[in-house]
Amino acid sequence: MAVDSESTFRIQARANANATDKGHDTPPRPERGPGTLAGEYVLKSMLAAGGHGSVYEAEHRILGRHAAVKVLHSHLADQGEMLQRFVREARVVNQIHHPNIVDVYDFGLMPDGSPYYVMELLSGRTLSQVVQERGRLSASRALAYLEPICGALEAAHRAGVVHRDLKSSNILVVEEGEKPRLKLLDFGIAKLIQQEPGQEGLTTAGQRLGTAHAMAPEQFRGGSIGPPTDVYALGVLLYQLLIGRYPFQSDDRLELERMHLEAPPPRPSVKAPVSPAVDAVVLRCLDKDATRRYPSVNAFLTALREATEEPNQVESQTRLVLAVNAEVVLPATDMDDDTTYAALANVMDTLEQGLRAESFTLALQTGTALLGVRPLAAGTTPAQALQPLRELQAEAQRLAEAVHARVHLCLHHGEAETRGDSGEAEVVGGPVTHVATWNVRDPGGFAITRPASRFLEGPPQQ
Template identity: 45%
Template sequence: MTDDDEAETRTFLYSERLAARGELPPGTLAGEYILEEFIARGGCGAVYSARHSRSGRRAAVKVLNEAVAHSPRVLERFAREIEVLRRISHPSIIEIYEVDKLDDHRPFYAMERLEGQTLDAFIRAETRLALRDVLELMEPVCAALGAAHAAGIIHRDVKASNIFICSSQPRTVKLLDFGIAKMLAPEESSTWLTTAGRMPGTPSIMAPEQILGGPIDARVDIYALGVLLHRMLVGRLPFHTHDTDEMVRKHLEEMPLPPSVRVPLPPELDAVVLRCMEKQRERRYSSVEELMRALGEAIGGPSSSVSSRPEPRMPAVAVYLEVRTRGGADELDDALVADIGQVLDLSEAQLARAGFILASITGNEVLGVRLLPSSAIEERRERRAALDAAAALHEMLVQRPDADARVHVNVCVHADEVQARPGPQPEITGGALMNAGQWAPPGEVHGVFATPSATAGLTSSTPADPTPVR
């Protein structure tokens, strides 16, 4: 076989693999754009990076999947997404460059290419956001929603993964995925379920009237913004369960706990979140503009939120708890969910009683922080107290009733700097200590893991074995 034959064979096999995955090969023409690389796949379409054939302008091209390209329902939804994006002109909503069909008649549209990360990824990295970040991110999202509402369009799926933070400076934020957006005009004959029999939307953020399939207006987006605010402020959703039916029940029947129950926050912020998430839409904010005014006042106004001055850095010690599941427990059954919830609840209560600030709480982690005094003797005493607290927490969790053998808990201690906003209840807003992924071990821990910075200068009676930081 010649080199040319081998190259042709490799190209053929590569194309076959792409076709098997339903991906278009590089070089495919989509109107005036040349596809370069597959980026991601959604519910009914795939997105590719592309360049304009003449100008070289970069773009992202969304192409309808071949498997659903003959479904009138899917075609209608795809066309509606394009219509919505073209109907709204706003800097925080993605711009459409071209709409056409491929040679195989599948529709596509080319849009501006974004570089950066989703708000979901940003929250996962930061755990919970500083108040100035919350305000700076909410402003463009609400402005985009205000433009959509003014154009008679409800988004219906405002969540962190549909908000994109561009890496360019100054920071630009884009509201994505109008795929299930609803026009405000009455649709008496429309059916509420999708072709798969599911409610359109994300159950963890949906307003009661949206869940029930009743008449909706822009206030379903305000409800979703309340859920988003809670997650940004606390680091977790207001309702946590892996059971869809239970999630739906909670949104229909339960009032969320005020965010300040989980983390130190001003009561004015509690009021904003809880009003957004009122079960009766008449009791919510009437518009995103009204919501933003209330949020700005609760946080302290634009002047405090946009200040570039960082929060003071202070030494602190943290006790970090991470829940892991064993035995390939990818599907969370009721027993597993109940035990994970028990571990998190016990840990929160124990750390709060021990005087730790609950700086981060997620669906499988709790991070408690205690600020350290300037006196060397007092500083060592506080670190020892933190190690004792971690040991007591570990012992309590080992002995918890009805423990599920599939649940393992890592308890770790580390000392480093945090950024903290001073006050009667200091607010932890960032710092190296908050990034547990950089200092906590990647594998299972038996006993209490303590870094050298946590045990420096302490006697050997410390209840944890120092382990070098990775």
């Protein structure tokens, strides 16, 4: 079905929907079995269904080309905003035309008045599913996933389109490998940077579009939307790939909004072994001021590539190390959140500073636990490593009493894969990083594993 313009399509779709749904308070969703025609495409089976529409596998009745057909529920065709989003998505995607954005072949109206568009048929998993299955990724692997998405976003921005709902669940991983193939999906709330004359926007005063976990401050405020809005979402996505969770998390939408508007963005290195250079990329993306973010997606991608480069990479080597797992166990009883968080932050800061003062490198860190690792240098006396750690546990425990929490330290001796000089070695793996296999607790708060006991009883390191 030929459509001259978006407005013409909307008018005709509404007319068809009204005619089809006349007499129904809540129009039923029509059953579209195999053989139903959507233009020249024959529907074969349903792939997915939701509150707004359904997606079907289909085949061109003459050419035999396989495709996916997305159909908006007929009763929604009379709702101007839903119809506008549906038509806008098809037009915008077709306008950009990029290999990392799903292709749209055709669009029109079903006999019952339901709008549809035909797009390429894809299979794979969402990037969100990949993160859920694998947990956090290395910076280099995160870059491999983001490169094709950055290409798609840059093409969209050149075409005058801001996605404004970039998130891992809107990215399909079609093929894995050293250079994975991805597709950016869902341009349903995309914004045209330069609105066409007479064209309606998707927002009204006070309305906010996007997903709260990945929305930029200007989206919450109802401010100006542009490429920096997508750059902010790239920062959220990069953090999620590196850590396995969003930078700001809360079940309370108002609290989540407050975090995006006011809370300092967290450094990924607080939760995982991430370089300061990658930290800097994430923090610049998540700046509250859009003018201080990267000016373009390409600028972000260049910075991330530079941050993940290792021009003088040194092969890792196995070293004997001392490892300390420090953890804070909070009481099960309900307490004032602000009081608990403030006390916990104070304890964690004390533990981190104490470990660093004893030349331990932080290999892992969560909100309530730290793993410190120190390669053994020649001349190290066992007793020299023990007493400062006992004192650190006692000091941290005194601070934790304010919220009735317990601080546990466990000293271990074992092997780690490290890179760099012994004084500033980066821990990249090894048995000691598998904390659950050796960590123990002592009622007194300070535990020593058997390998560590044997080390403490031995002579100084040679």
